[in-house]
Amino acid sequence: KNQVEQSPQSLIILEGKNCTLQCNYTVSPFSNLRWYKQDTGRGPVSLTIMTFSENTKSNGRYTATLDADTKQSSLHITASQLSDSASYICVVSGRQTSGTYKYIFGTGTRLKVLA
Amino acid sequence: DGGITQSPKYLFRKEGQNVTLSCEQNLNHDAMYWYRQDPGQGLRLIYYSQIVNDFQKGDIAEGYSVSREKKESFPLTVTSAQKNPTAFYLCASSWGLGNEQFFGPGTRLTVL
Numbered sequence: 001k002n003q004v005e006q007s008p009q010s011l012i013i014l015e016g017k018n019c020t021l022q023c024n025y026t027v028s029p030f031s032n033l034r035w036y037k038q039d040t041g042r043g044p045v046s047l048t049i050m051t052f053s054e055n056t057k058s059n060g061r062y063t064a065t066l067d068a069d070t071k072q073s074s075l076h077i078t079a080s081q082l083s084d085s086a087s088y089i090c091v092v093s094g095r096q097t098s099g100t101y102k103y104i105f106g107t108g109t110r111l112k113v114l115a
Numbered sequence: 116d117g118g119i120t121q122s123p124k125y126l127f128r129k130e131g132q133n134v135t136l137s138c139e140q141n142l143n144h145d146a147m148y149w150y151r152q153d154p155g156q157g158l159r160l161i162y163y164s165q166i167v168n169d170f171q172k173g174d175i176a177e178g179y180s181v182s183r184e185k186k187e188s189f190p191l192t193v194t195s196a197q198k199n200p201t202a203f204y205l206c207a208s209s210w211g212l213g214n215e216q217f218f219g220p221g222t223r224l225t226v227l
Contacts (some may be wrong), residue, residue, distance in 0.1 A: 004157070031213055043121075043205055043218030089157070093213055100171075101213035105157035 002027045004092050004106035012112045017080055021109045023073040023090035031101065035064050035075045036089040038108070044089055047075070080113045087111070118142070121206050121219035128193070128200070128226050136191045136222045138206035146211055147189035151175060152203040152221075161204075164189055165212060193224065201226045 004025045013019050025033070032051045036044035048057045048064040050073070057064050061078045077084055090106040119140040128134045138147065146165050150158040160173030164183040178197025183189055189208075193200045203223050207216040 034215065036218075041203075041221065041223070043119075043207075043220050045218070046215055049215060095213060103160065103216070105159075107155060107157045 002092075002094075002102065002104050004090055004104045006088075006090050006106040006109050008109060009107070010110040010112070012114060013080055015080060015082060015113050015115050019077050019080060019111065021075045021077075021088050021090075021111070023075070023106055025071050025073070025090070025092045025104070025106075027071075027092040027094050027102070027104050029094045029096075030068065030071075030092065031094045032092075033064075033066055033073050034091045034093075035062070035073075036091060038087045038089055040086070047088075077111075080111075082113050082115060085111060085113045119206060119208050119217055119219040121204075121222050123222060124220065126222055126224045128224065130226055131195045133192055133194050134224065136193065136204055136206075136224070138189045138191065138219060139187055140189075140208040140217075140219075141187060142208055142217060143186070144208035144210055144217070145186070146209045146214070147183065148207040148209075148216065149173075149179070149181065149189070149191045150205045150207065152205055158205065161191065163212075200224055 007022045034049045035047040038044040050066045063076045066073045087108040089108045093103045122137045148163040149161040162181040164170040180192045205221045206219040209216045
């Protein structure tokens with residue numbers, strides 16, 4: 001069964017600290033993995049996208065890693081800011097035998113950064 | 116200013132009424148999608164469209180209908196047949212299936 005599991009479910013950290021969010025998936029076949037940031041009551045915004053051959057990709061203070069062998073990804077946030085408070089969603093997509101693509105969404109990690 | 120817009124932001128509906136959610140994009144994307152988001156669950160696909168005048172059911176299409184008469188527009192109708200319509204609805208678009216999806220700001224539908 002195609003699944004994307006994220007951990008932790010929620011996280012509270014102090015401003016300036018680092019944190020790492022996890023994403024494990026069983027989606028097959030695999031095409032790419034994306035991390036989105038979703039502010040409360042808003043639509044998700046893309047942070048990074050990683051294909052099978054990529055191990056690390058950075059976007060400012062956000063760094064995503066991918067281990068395609070173990071089917072795990074992480075999102076590391078450096079020097080957190082209050083504006084990082086949001087839900088972070090991992091999405092894995094794969095091309096199906098029918099030729100269509102399937103997007104499998106994780107349930108997200110809710111991050112709260114405190115002053 | 117390119118982007119994807121949804122309206123209204125908040126929508127209230129009485130039981131038994133149909134309601135239509137608007138989604139417009141000026142990104143020249145071929146593919147468009149509708150998702151439903153409920154607390155504690157990942158986004159679930161309702162319908163998607165790869166091209167004008169064509170659309171496919173997603174995982175939870177029952178009680179919903181769509182149309183794709185124009186490339187820019189992909190309205191979603193929530194019918195009275197949808198048993199639990201209260202949710203946050205997100206529209207997205209992409210160049211094609213499998214490409215990066217750009218999301219709209221969402222519409223929160225509440226059934227009274």
